Amino acid sequence: xxxxxxxxxxxxxxxxxxxxxxxxxxxxxxxxxxxxxxxxxxxxxxxxxxxxxxxxxxxxxxxxxxxxxxxxxxxxxxxxx
Amino acid sequence: xxxxxxxxxxxxxxxxxxxxxxxxxxxxxxxxxxxxxxxxxxxxxxxxxxxxxxxxxxxxxxxxxxxxxxxxxxxxxxxxxxxxxxxxxxxxxxxxxxxxxxxxxxxxxxxxxxxxxxxxxxxxxxxxxxxxxxxxxxxxxxxxxxxxxxxxxxxxxxxxxxxxxxxxxxxxxxxxxxxxxxxxxxxxxxxxxxxxxxxxxxxxxxxxxxxxxxxxxxxxxxxxxxxxxxxxxxxxxxxxxxxxxxxxxxxxxxxxxxxxxxxxxxxxxxxxxxxxxxx
Numbered sequence: 001x002x003x004x005x006x007x008x009x010x011x012x013x014x015x016x017x018x019x020x021x022x023x024x025x026x027x028x029x030x031x032x033x034x035x036x037x038x039x040x041x042x043x044x045x046x047x048x049x050x051x052x053x054x055x056x057x058x059x060x061x062x063x064x065x066x067x068x069x070x071x072x073x074x075x076x077x078x079x080x081x
Numbered sequence: 082x083x084x085x086x087x088x089x090x091x092x093x094x095x096x097x098x099x100x101x102x103x104x105x106x107x108x109x110x111x112x113x114x115x116x117x118x119x120x121x122x123x124x125x126x127x128x129x130x131x132x133x134x135x136x137x138x139x140x141x142x143x144x145x146x147x148x149x150x151x152x153x154x155x156x157x158x159x160x161x162x163x164x165x166x167x168x169x170x171x172x173x174x175x176x177x178x179x180x181x182x183x184x185x186x187x188x189x190x191x192x193x194x195x196x197x198x199x200x201x202x203x204x205x206x207x208x209x210x211x212x213x214x215x216x217x218x219x220x221x222x223x224x225x226x227x228x229x230x231x232x233x234x235x236x237x238x239x240x241x242x243x244x245x246x247x248x249x250x251x252x253x254x255x256x257x258x259x260x261x262x263x264x265x266x267x268x269x270x271x272x273x274x275x276x277x278x279x280x281x282x283x284x285x286x287x288x289x290x291x292x293x294x295x296x297x298x299x300x301x302x303x304x305x306x307x308x309x310x311x312x313x314x315x316x317x318x319x320x321x322x323x324x325x326x327x328x329x330x331x332x333x334x335x336x337x338x339x340x341x342x343x344x345x346x347x348x349x350x351x352x353x354x355x356x357x358x359x360x
Contacts, residue, residue, distance in 0.1 A: 013090060035093045042096040049118050058130045060088040066121035072135050073105035077146055081088060081099065 009063075010036065011056045018063060020051035031065060045075060084129035108133070108149045110142070127169045127177075132191065134177060136164040141179055143191050152199070157189050159203045166215050170239075172222030178239070180213030186227050186237060188250065207250040209235055215265050220272040224290070229255065232263045234277075236290065256292065258285060273345065295345070 008019035018033045031045040031054060047068045054065035062076040091099060110119065124135045133144045141157035141164055162182030170176035175192035187203035212230040218239075219225070225237040233255035257263075262280030269276065269286075274295065277285045284298045 012087065015090065015093070016096070033096065038093075040093075042093045043100055045100070053121065053124050055124055055126055057085075058126050058128060060085055060130065061091055062130075064124055064126065064133055066124055066135065067118055069116055069118045070107040071109035071111075071119055072121060072124060072133070072144070073107050074133070074146065074149075075100065075103050075105045077106040077149075079103065081091070081103075 007051070007053050009054055009056045011061060012059050016042070016056075016061075018054060018056065020047075020054055020065065020067070031063070084131045106149050108135075108144050108151075108154075110137070110151050112151075122164060123166055125167055125169055127174055128171050129174055131174065134167050134169070136167055136179070136181075138163055139181070139183075140164070141167060141177075141189075143177075154199065155191060156200045157191075157203070158200050159187055159206070160185070162212070165213055168216045168218045168225070170222045171218055171220055176222075178216055178218065178225055180209070180216050180227055182212045184209050184212050184229075186213060186216065186225065186250070188239065205250050207237060207252055209252075210255070217266045217268055217275070219268050219289070220270060226266050226268075226275060228263055228266060232257050232261075234258060234263060234266065234292070236292075258287070258292075258294070 006021055008017055010017055015036060016033050017036045018031050020031045021028050029047050029050055031047060031051055032041055033043040033045070034041050045063070047065070049068050051065050051067040053067065054063060056063055060076070061081040062074055062079075064072055064074045066072045119137055122136045124133065126133055131146070133146055135142050135144065139160040139162060141160070142151075143155040143157065145153045157177075157179070160179065160181050160183050162184075164179050164181040166181070167177060167179045170178070175190055177189045177191060178186060179189070180186045185206050185208055188205040189201060190204050191201065193201065193204070209227055209229050211233065213227055214230055215228040217226050223238070223240045225239055227235045227237060229235065234257070235255040236253040238251045238253070258277055258279065261283070263277050264280060265278045267276045268274070268289065273289055275287045275289050275292070277287060279285060286295045286298070287293065288295055
């Protein structure tokens with residue numbers, strides 16, 4: 001990731017960290033998920049706008065975030081993830 | 082909604098393919114969402130994940146993750162300026178604290194249920210003396226620390242809780258951490274330390290509740306600092322059973338902070354730390 005990170009969250013098991021650039025003018029869109037042990041990026045969730053706040057669910061791999069159109073979005077909600 | 086069960090571990094090699102094709106569920110305040118993104122300042126899951134709280138302007142909204150429509154949500158009304166931060170009590174499900182530009186910390190209990198039009202009012206509140214910037218709840222649920230716009234840190238005793246009594250919240254005298262701006266604070270998982278991130282680019286580790294500085298950690302450059310600032314803040318959002326794994330995580334991000342904490346975890350602290358208070 002380049003640019004300053006505005007928000008980040010650990011997954012419930014401490015395995016993954018996700019971050020986004022929020023409110024930084026030169027920041028990228030999307031949410032970057034990294035493995036907390038190795039620091040390698042494992043996935044990027046595409047978003048239409050810059051994300052300013054996000055949080056993993058405390059028990060599941062469900063990810064809530066805001067900054068995109070429509071309202072708060074939750075990836076994985078209700079799924080077996 | 083009942084709290085969902087804990088997920089099984091997901092290996093990093095399978096992360097991308099597992100999430101491929103997952104469409105996010107949208108929680109919108111409007112029946113026909115605008116193309117302009119609503120400004121949601123902050124969001125937080127309750128400690129069991131049975132509720133999701135968001136702030137937008139002066140409003141706080143509690144969503145039921147099972148029912149992503151505004152009619153099934155509850156609105157918390159009472160702030161007169163924009164709400165900066167909301168935190169759930171880590172030990173009492175349903176209790177939530179908020180702070181914002183109006184300079185108050187408000188305590189709510191969403192179990193009380195909404196009144197008319199799905200709107201609820203705060204159970205208790207206290208005036209900070211200046212605009213509120215951030216809040217952190219101690220792992221025991223007994224204390225809040227609030228940060229003001231003028232960088233004064235204010236500990237608040239919430240042992241009385243939101244419910245079941247009429248006593249007011251009590252606030253201790255606020256103090257500044259040196260001359261630097263304080264942007265965020267978070268408790269360590271043991272509750273014996275608080276982390277503070279400062280405008281000068283350092284993370285400070287303080288003893289709790291004495292707030293005596295134990296150590297200071299300098300980032301390599303501005304970007305790294307802002308990244309670490311939030312990692313220390315958010316790391317405490319890991320539920321209490323994950324204290325051990327969190328220490329590992331802290332180590333990958335902030336070896337020096339982890340060393341400070343481990344030096345204090347024994348009965349005889351050996352680091353440069355002042356003797357930790359056990360109260």
